[in-house]
Amino acid sequence: VPTTTIGVDVGGTKILVRVVDTTRPDQPLAEHRMETPARIADVVGAIAAGVSEVERRLGDPDGSMAVGVGLPALVRPDGVLAFATHLADAAGFDAGAALASAIGRPVAVDNDANCAALAESVVGAGVGASDMVLVTLGTGIGGAIIAGGHLLRGAHGFAGEIGHVEVVHDGRPCPCGRAGCWERYASGNGLGITAREAASAGLLPSVVARVGSVASVRGEDVVALAAEGAPDALAVLDELGRWVAVGLADLVNVLDPAIVVLGGGVVDAGDLLLEPVRAHFARMAIGAGHRAPPPIHVAHLGSSAGAIGAALMAAGRG
Numbered sequence: 001v002p003t004t005t006i007g008v009d010v011g012g013t014k015i016l017v018r019v020v021d022t023t024r025p026d027q028p029l030a031e032h033r034m035e036t037p038a039r040i041a042d043v044v045g046a047i048a049a050g051v052s053e054v055e056r057r058l059g060d061p062d063g064s065m066a067v068g069v070g071l072p073a074l075v076r077p078d079g080v081l082a083f084a085t086h087l088a089d090a091a092g093f094d095a096g097a098a099l100a101s102a103i104g105r106p107v108a109v110d111n112d113a114n115c116a117a118l119a120e121s122v123v124g125a126g127v128g129a130s131d132m133v134l135v136t137l138g139t140g141i142g143g144a145i146i147a148g149g150h151l152l153r154g155a156h157g158f159a160g161e162i163g164h165v166e167v168v169h170d171g172r173p174c175p176c177g178r179a180g181c182w183e184r185y186a187s188g189n190g191l192g193i194t195a196r197e198a199a200s201a202g203l204l205p206s207v208v209a210r211v212g213s214v215a216s217v218r219g220e221d222v223v224a225l226a227a228e229g230a231p232d233a234l235a236v237l238d239e240l241g242r243w244v245a246v247g248l249a250d251l252v253n254v255l256d257p258a259i260v261v262l263g264g265g266v267v268d269a270g271d272l273l274l275e276p277v278r279a280h281f282a283r284m285a286i287g288a289g290h291r292a293p294p295p296i297h298v299a300h301l302g303s304s305a306g307a308i309g310a311a312l313m314a315a316g317r318g
C-alpha cells in the first residue's frame with residue numbers, strides 16, 4: 001500500500017493538487033493550485049501539468065506516486081463521466097483513460113464529494129461515525145453518504161446527488177435542467193437569489209444601503225451585515241438556515257446518520273448560519289421531540305478535503 005500519494009480536487013474555480021502522506025493526511029507535503037479550465041480536455045491537461053509541478057518540487061521527476069482525482073461530475077466506476085453541470089464536454093468523456101495517458105500511470109477517478117466525505121470520515125469531522133452524511137454548501141450543493149462504514153455509491157456510482165432533490169415544485173430553475181432543486185435555495189448561489197428577492201421587496205434595506213443597489217447584493221454582503229447585527233440581514237440568514245434544514249431533515253429521515261457534516265464556503269458564516277440551521281432542523285426531523293436528532297458538525301478539512309480524499313482513494317482507501 002503506497003503511503004505517499006497525490007490527490008487532485010477539481011473545483012468550480014480552482015484545481016488543488018496535494019501530495020499527501022496517507023499516514024498523516026492532514027499535513028501536506030506539497031501543494032499547487034491552478035484555475036479550472038472550462039472544458040474537460042483542458043482540465044486533464046492542467047492536472048497533468050500540476051502533477052508534474054509537485055513531483056519536480058519533491059524531486060520525483062520519474063513520477064512514482066499514485067494519483068487520485070476528484071471531479072465535479074457523475075463518475076462511472078470505469079472512470080467515464082456521465083454528466084457534469086459545470087464542466088463542458090464532460091458527458092461520455094473517459095476521464096480515467098485521458099488522465100492515465102496524460103500523466104503516464106493509472107489514475108483513480110471519483111466524484112469530488114465522495115472524495116471529501118472519505119477524507120472527513122477518515123481524518124476529519126466524521127472520525128468514528130460509521131454512518132455520516134456530508135453536505136457541502138458552496139456555489140451549489142454537493143454531498144456524499146457513508147453508510148455502514150462505506151461510501152454509498154449506488155448501482156452506477158451516481159449516489160449522493162443531494163443538491164438536486166426538489167424542495168419547491170416549479171421553483172427556481174436549476175443548471176441540471178430541472179427546477180426547485182435544493183441547491184437553488186440552500187447554497188451560496190441560493191443565498192444570493194434569496195437576498196436579491198428580499199432586497200427587491202424592500203426587506204433588506206441595510207444591505208442595499210451598503211452596496212448601492214438591489215442588483216449588486218451578494219450573499220457575502222448579507223453575512224457581513226448580519227455579523228454587525230442588522231435584523232434584516234439576520235432574517236435572510238434565518239431563511240437560509242430554514243432551507244438548509246429542510247434538506248437535512250429529509251436526508252436524516254431517509255438515512256438515519258450518526259452525524260451530519262456541513263462543509264463548503266457558506267459554512268464560513270459560522271454561528272450566524274449554524275444556529276438557525278440547528279433550530280429549524282430540531283423541529284423538522286420525523287419524531288422531533290421524541291428522539292435525539294443527529295449532531296450537525298462543521299467539516300474539519302475545509303477546501304482541502306477533496307484533495308485529501310482523492311489521495312486516500314489513490315492509496316486504495318476508497
Ligand SMILES: [Zn+2]
Pocket residue numbers: 163164174175176177178179181
Ligand atoms: Zn438541479
